[in-house]
Amino acid sequence: GAVVSQHPSRVICKSGTSVKIECRSLDFQATTMFWYRQFPKKSLMLMATSNEGSKATYEQGVEKDKFLINHASLTLSTLTVTSAHPEDSSFYICSARTQTYEQYFGPGTRLTVT
Amino acid sequence: GNSVTQMEGPVTLSEEAFLTINCTYTATGYPSLFWYVQYPGEGLQLLLKATKADDKGSNKGFEATYRKETTSFHLEKGSVQVSDSAVYFCAPGGGTDKLIFGTGTRLQVFP
Numbered sequence: 547g548a549v550v551s552q553h554p555s556r557v558i559c560k561s562g563t564s565v566k567i568e569c570r571s572l573d574f575q576a577t578t579m580f581w582y583r584q585f586p587k588k589s590l591m592l593m594a595t596s597n598e599g600s601k602a603t604y605e606q607g608v609e610k611d612k613f614l615i616n617h618a619s620l621t622l623s624t625l626t627v628t629s630a631h632p633e634d635s636s637f638y639i640c641s642a643r644t645q646t647y648e649q650y651f652g653p654g655t656r657l658t659v660t
Numbered sequence: 661g662n663s664v665t666q667m668e669g670p671v672t673l674s675e676e677a678f679l680t681i682n683c684t685y686t687a688t689g690y691p692s693l694f695w696y697v698q699y700p701g702e703g704l705q706l707l708l709k710a711t712k713a714d715d716k717g718s719n720k721g722f723e724a725t726y727r728k729e730t731t732s733f734h735l736e737k738g739s740v741q742v743s744d745s746a747v748y749f750c751a752p753g754g755g756t757d758k759l760i761f762g763t764g765t766r767l768q769v770f771p
Contacts, residue, residue: 552703580758589749589763639703649759651696651704
């Protein structure tokens with residue numbers, strides 16, 4: 547199957563700093579990628595849809611100025627958590643959609659804000 | 661929009677027991693249906709899918725049938741293993757639609 551990677555897998559940052567998470571489709575091109583947030587023992591919450599070459603579409607209640615998404619190429623989307631606070635600590639998962647509309651997920655990034 | 665309801669977990673079974681995890685959905689039209697599995701500390705992996713009514717998706721001994729009349733996509737496995745312990749997510753959607761995830765059902769299999 548198609549492979550999606552995320553980097554870093556774990557990150558610890560101080561409150562007030564920004565952190566960038568990368569999502570890459572390794573063996574296919576993805577015009578659309580998705581960013582999810584998962585709370586402990588909870589389902590995945592879709593944060594935004596990232597479209598290559600255009601602005602991301604954010605779900606209701608997600609602050610676009612806090613969670614900056616850039617889909618710079620057909621294989622890379624980045625999520626930047628700006629001015630992070632402890633409540634932003636979570637497991638962030640991306641997925642990439644193939645041309646046949648299947649979604650493949652990255653392994654996730656554990657963010658801890660101290 | 662689409663929505664999905666999964667049975668509450670955790671589901672606790674002994675090895676070689678039969679597994680059923682219920683999933684029902686509401687949707688406009690006829691979405692594709694997916695089961696994803698999440699092992700501890702990892703992202704989601706596609707387990708199986710069905711794209712139209714009466715299709716049966718299967719993988720690694722798991723199977724699920726797209727039941728349009730009952731809007732269900734129950735996951736089954738005849739004999740579970742300890743290594744099947746994970747969280748299972750049912751999701752309608754796909755295509756140009758967003759995937760909508762259920763709350764997930766945690767499966768714990770003991771030797």
